[in-house]
Amino acid sequence: MTLPFLPFTRPSIDEATIAAVGDVLRSGWITSGPKVQAFEAALSEYCGGRTVRAFNSGTATLEIALRLAGVGPGDEVITTPLTWVATANVILEVGARPVLVDIDPVTRNIDPGRIEAAITARTKALIPVDLAGLPADRDRIYAIAEEYKLRVVEDAAQSLGASWHGKRIGASFGNDRDFVSFSFHANKNLTTSEGGALVLPADVDVKLCERLRLQGVQRFPDGGMDVDVLGGKFNLTDVAAAIGLGQLPHLGEFTERRRLLARRYFATLDDAKLGLALPLADFENSNWHMFQVLLPASRDRAAFIAAMKEQGIGVGVHYPALHLFSLYRKLGWKPGDFPHAEDVGRRIVTLPLFPAMADSDVDRVCCALGQSLEQQ
Numbered sequence: 283m284t285l286p287f288l289p290f291t292r293p294s295i296d297e298a299t300i301a302a303v304g305d306v307l308r309s310g311w312i313t314s315g316p317k318v319q320a321f322e323a324a325l326s327e328y329c330g331g332r333t334v335r336a337f338n339s340g341t342a343t344l345e346i347a348l349r350l351a352g353v354g355p356g357d358e359v360i361t362t363p364l365t366w367v368a369t370a371n372v373i374l375e376v377g378a379r380p381v382l383v384d385i386d387p388v389t390r391n392i393d394p395g396r397i398e399a400a401i402t403a404r405t406k407a408l409i410p411v412d413l414a415g416l417p418a419d420r421d422r423i424y425a426i427a428e429e430y431k432l433r434v435v436e437d438a439a440q441s442l443g444a445s446w447h448g449k450r451i452g453a454s455f456g457n458d459r460d461f462v463s464f465s466f467h468a469n470k471n472l473t474t475s476e477g478g479a480l481v482l483p484a485d486v487d488v489k490l491c492e493r494l495r496l497q498g499v500q501r502f503p504d505g506g507m508d509v510d511v512l513g514g515k516f517n518l519t520d521v522a523a524a525i526g527l528g529q530l531p532h533l534g535e536f537t538e539r540r541r542l543l544a545r546r547y548f549a550t551l552d553d554a555k556l557g558l559a560l561p562l563a564d565f566e567n568s569n570w571h572m573f574q575v576l577l578p579a580s581r582d583r584a585a586f587i588a589a590m591k592e593q594g595i596g597v598g599v600h601y602p603a604l605h606l607f608s609l610y611r612k613l614g615w616k617p618g619d620f621p622h623a624e625d626v627g628r629r630i631v632t633l634p635l636f637p638a639m640a641d642s643d644v645d646r647v648c649c650a651l652g653q654s655l656e657q658q
């Protein structure tokens with residue numbers, strides 16, 4: 283019997299959510315409306331009452347956060363080279379310069395010990411990224427931000443449901459001056475198919491955030507309108523918000539299930555024999571957005587991925603170090619700039635992990651992994 287193909291991730295969307303989407307489609311109001319407002323209110327409650335605004339992507343949330351933080355031409359923003367390229371693209375998009383800082387190979391997140399050396403008089407903000415759902419060190423990052431008076435935009439695209447020493451990601455670690463950006467892309471732990479949400483600091487103008495989200499338009503009670511700032515087209519639809527509203531009550535159980543599956547990988551994978559580097563075994567903070575292993579440096583990753591596919595298993599690559607993409611090389615980066623990110627980016631693979639996976643699927647992946655590595 284051949285088993286069905288096991289993808290590296292798959293969203294869990296229940297029938298009640300599908301019915302709720304049907305209700306929106308039948309209602310006659312399918313763009314931004316009451317569902318978006320209800321979703322923002324539910325997310326705000328999740329984030330301890332902080333103000334939350336929904337967007338049509340996690341890339342839009344990051345860009346708007348930078349604009350609200352006053353980041354623009356001439357400014358520098360510090361982030362990691364080992365992230366989805368969106369994190370660095372938005373810095374370029376607002377006209378600022380990304381300043382990359384190598385990762386700590388243990389956490390695979392930005393190495394807090396290297397941040398201070400990268401700070402200059404032009405540094406305006408830090409964008410820590412919680413790769414695979416493991417939060418970047420909030421204590422050290424906020425201590426640096428405080429000392430150098432920098433704004434923090436947490437790229438928490440992958441870490442909704444995670445926490446940092448007992449406090450949820452989304453709550454404030456920066457005296458309510460920090461932004462937290464979530465993505466609800468199809469592969470994220472909570473999805474709206476595409477979407478995002480931005481947790482706003484207490485000192486930003488919420489109305490300005492809303493204007494930046496939709497063409498800069500400001501509406502008046504008498505029916506008139508004005509545009510006094512250049513906004514984009516970043517609003518979430520009620521169709522998408524209905525999916526999010528259906529997902530949010532399940533977030534806790536999704537995270538629990540992911541943790542159990544991750545534990546099973548640790549118990550089942552023979553990393554010593556296979557020469558694999560496993561992720562940090564963090565069962566306090568991480569939401570286990572991804573379970574990522576590093577192949578031995580001598581292995582050909584493309585051949586490994588093909589061998590896994592042959593056995594009916596999908597694995598992903600998240601991510602090659604972004605400074606080696608052509609666009610970033612043209613801006614001056616080169617191989618050797620960030621050795622840890624480059625090494626991890628070359629060897630990393632994402633194994634299947636999603637809430638609907640069975641325990642036996644983990645065993646199947648581990649077995650196929652052994653065979654794929656032995657074949658080479």
Ligand SMILES: *Cc1c(COP(=O)(O)O)cnc(C)c1O
Pocket residue numbers: 338339340341342365366368369411437439440465466467476477478
């Ligand atoms: C998914 C993701 C984004 C972008 O989110 P989109 O909703 O796809 O625009 C940004 N940063 C990281 C780390 C991500 O994983």
